[in-house]
Amino acid sequence: MLHYFDLKRPAKLGLSIDEQKSRWFREFLKSFLVVFFVYFCMYLIRNNLSAAQPLLVKQGISTTALGWIGYGFSLAYGIGKTVLGYVVDGKNTKRFMSFLLILAAVVTLIIGVALLMNQAPVGLILVLWSLNGIFQSPGGSASLSTISRWTTTTTRGRYIGIWNISHEFGGAVAGVIALWGANHLFAGNVGGMFIFPAIIGLIVGFWGLFFGADDPQELGWDSSEVIFGENISKADQSAAKMSKWTIFKTFVMKSPWVWLLCIANVFVYVVRIGIVNWAPLYTVQQLHFTVAQGANTLLLFQLGGIIGSVVWGWFSDLLKGRRAIVSIICLALTAFVVLGYRYGTTPMMINTSLFFLGMLIYGPQLLIGVSVISFVPKNALNVSDGLTGTFAYIFGDLMAQVGFAAIADPKANGLSLFGMNLHGWNDTFIVFYIAVVLSIIVLAIIAIGEEKRIHQQLAK
Numbered sequence: 001m002l003h004y005f006d007l008k009r010p011a012k013l014g015l016s017i018d019e020q021k022s023r024w025f026r027e028f029l030k031s032f033l034v035v036f037f038v039y040f041c042m043y044l045i046r047n048n049l050s051a052a053q054p055l056l057v058k059q060g061i062s063t064t065a066l067g068w069i070g071y072g073f074s075l076a077y078g079i080g081k082t083v084l085g086y087v088v089d090g091k092n093t094k095r096f097m098s099f100l101l102i103l104a105a106v107v108t109l110i111i112g113v114a115l116l117m118n119q120a121p122v123g124l125i126l127v128l129w130s131l132n133g134i135f136q137s138p139g140g141s142a143s144l145s146t147i148s149r150w151t152t153t154t155t156r157g158r159y160i161g162i163w164n165i166s167h168e169f170g171g172a173v174a175g176v177i178a179l180w181g182a183n184h185l186f187a188g189n190v191g192g193m194f195i196f197p198a199i200i201g202l203i204v205g206f207w208g209l210f211f212g213a214d215d216p217q218e219l220g221w222d223s224s225e226v227i228f229g230e231n232i233s234k235a236d237q238s239a240a241k242m243s244k245w246t247i248f249k250t251f252v253m254k255s256p257w258v259w260l261l262c263i264a265n266v267f268v269y270v271v272r273i274g275i276v277n278w279a280p281l282y283t284v285q286q287l288h289f290t291v292a293q294g295a296n297t298l299l300l301f302q303l304g305g306i307i308g309s310v311v312w313g314w315f316s317d318l319l320k321g322r323r324a325i326v327s328i329i330c331l332a333l334t335a336f337v338v339l340g341y342r343y344g345t346t347p348m349m350i351n352t353s354l355f356f357l358g359m360l361i362y363g364p365q366l367l368i369g370v371s372v373i374s375f376v377p378k379n380a381l382n383v384s385d386g387l388t389g390t391f392a393y394i395f396g397d398l399m400a401q402v403g404f405a406a407i408a409d410p411k412a413n414g415l416s417l418f419g420m421n422l423h424g425w426n427d428t429f430i431v432f433y434i435a436v437v438l439s440i441i442v443l444a445i446i447a448i449g450e451e452k453r454i455h456q457q458l459a460k
Contacts, residue, residue: 005091005099013220020216020227027219028150030212032159034094035143036166038101041204042136043170044177044197045108046073049129051175051295053281055190063281065122067404070277071397072126073133078393080137085386086248092218093142098208104135105201112194116186133393140167140369141385148373149215149223152230153321157370161313164366165306168358171276172302175295252384257375257449260442261368262391264327267439268364269396271334271432274404275341275357276301278428283350293347300351304358312363313370320454321374323367324447328440330363335436342429364439371446374453399435404428 015023053066088096107128114120143163151159174197181196182188213219216227224230252258279301280294289297308330316326337360340353369385376384 005096007090007092007214008218010218010220012222015221017222017227020221024150024216024227027213027216031094031146031150031214032163032212034098034208034212035146036163037204038098038208039139039143039163040166040170041101041197041201042104042139043167044174045104045132045194045201046136047171047174047276047298048108048178048193048197049073050277050280051178051298052190052193054284054291054294055193057281059190061122066281069122069126069129072130074273074393074397074400075133076130077133077137078390078397080134081141081386081389081393082383083386084134084138085141085383085389088138088142088145089247089383092214093138093145094212094214095209097139097142098205100135100138101201101208102205104132105198105205107131107135108194108201109198112191112196112198114191115194116189116191120191137389138386140389141383144369144373144385146214152224152228153374154230154317156373157313157317157321157323157367158310159313160370161309161311161366164309164313164362168302168305168309168362170302172299172306175280175298179292179295248383251376252387255375255384257446258372258384258387260446260449261372261375262388264364264439264442264446265368265388265392266396267435267442268327268331268361268368269392270399270435271331271439272361272365273397273400274428274432274435275354275361277400278404279354283347287345287350289347289350296347297351297354301354301358304355304360305362306358308359308362309366311359313366316367316370322447322450322454323371323374324443324450327364327367328443328447330360331436331440331443334360335433338429338432364443371450374450399431403431 049070056066057063084100111120111125111128114124143166144160147159147163148156177200178193178197182190182192185196186192216222216224221227276298279297280291283289283297284291284294312326312330316323319325334357337353337356340349341357344350344353368388372384372388
């Protein structure tokens with residue numbers, strides 16, 4: 001079992017480069033579909049909590065308690081991204097994330113059954129939902145690792161942009177699927193909003209264990225760089241002679257660019273999670289939407305993200321890997337579009353604003369992960385991307401989950417920030433604007449580092 005997740009390196013088949021190229025897309029597609037649908041299912045058993053919040057509140061769980069449950073997931077998720085990211089580096093990441101999806105689906109299933117039996121205290125939900133966060137934590141970086149092993153630096157942005165649709169689509173339909181399962185299979189009981197998506201996750205997780213290869217070399221081929229005539233980076237050449245711990249110290253801990261990307265990701269996640277986590281409850285409590293209309297807000301936000309991921313990933317490839325510049329453009333536009341979400345009063349106005357917010361905010365959310373790839377070797381990708389996620393989910397989510405809950409909860413006293421006492425849903429937007437401005441400043445510094453790296457590549 002210990003070697004089940006090892007990267008296999010069989011003897012080379014001796015296929016010509018042309019033959020490998022002709023077969024490449026078909027084999028890449030198999031692996032791509034696995035990481036796409038596995039990550040899709042991870043969001044089915046993540047965003048279902050947001051959609052279930054109005055029903056959980058009716059069962060007596062407070063808004064503040066929901067904030068702590070959400071942060072329990074985020075804290076575990078954030079820590080797990082670095083810790084499990086370190087473990088996953090150098091392994092068969094496609095297979096590893098499929099196994100972790102199975103574990104995440106099991107704990108989600110337990111929550112659903114407990115709710116169905118009215119035996120689900122807040123403490124139990126908090127513990128199990130935190131375990132769910134640990135199991136899901138390496139999913140995104142594992143997907144990036146598999147895709148990066150199959151692709152080159154000149155095509156990576158568009159493929160990762162297409163992959164990013166997986167969690168946007170999963171997040172978009174999570175509420176709809178969870179609510180459908182509860183209404184049609186469990187007589188409207190909130191437990192069904194956890195059981196039904198968990199069953200889907202179990203099926204996909206077992207399929208992902210056995211379908212596709214994690215990289216071309218697992219098939220007895222050459223590496224993607226050799227197949228497509230790309231020079232292997234100096235970082236990858238150096239890392240090939242180093243231990244995992246030395247790679248981590250050299251290319252992650254001592255890299256100022258990785259740390260700056262971590263900081264930028266914190267502010268981006270305050271905006272993203274602050275919207276996606278609270279939109280259903282905000283629209284139900286503040287704007288008096290129905291529970292179904294509240295759940296549909298996730299759909300429009302994520303659908304916008306689907307388009308944005310493809311567009312911004314492709315656009316950053318056109319700009320020869322200038323991911324930070326594209327992220328700054330997205331955030332500047334976000335500052336204007338969020339006004340429609342803040343002052344909208346009808347489902348049409350809110351959903352239109354959320355669609356464009358999703359299209360914009362998923363630009364930097366995607367491109368920060370892609371930018372990390374260019375600063376580190378492939379054998380440090382999971383832990384590097386995991387570290388940016390750790391910062392985002394521990395610090396960004398602390399504000400987006402617990403901070404926003406304290407501000408929005410009518411029974412709480414609000415939150416003091418920079419000498420201001422913030423209280424009520426409208427004051428959450430002050431936090432949005434602070435996060436947008438700070439993320440633009442940090443990304444502007446990162447853009448300088450990307451520019452130097454691009455000029456060095458072009459000079460070769």
